[in-house]
Amino acid sequence: MSENLNPNNINNDDFNLINEERDYKDLIIRLVEIKSTIALLKKTIFK
Secondary structure (H helix, E strand, O other), rough: HHHHHHHHHHHHHHHHHHHHHHHHHHHHHHHHHHHHHHHHHHHHOOO
């Protein structure tokens, strides 16, 4: 039980959350780039 209250565990949880948030933001950016690429390809194909 004391393991759950250990400050190191709290810091690790915070670190993991920060990494997950960064990964999520990176994924969103990548998806926007893919969407733009697809739109450009559609324009090129259907000229």
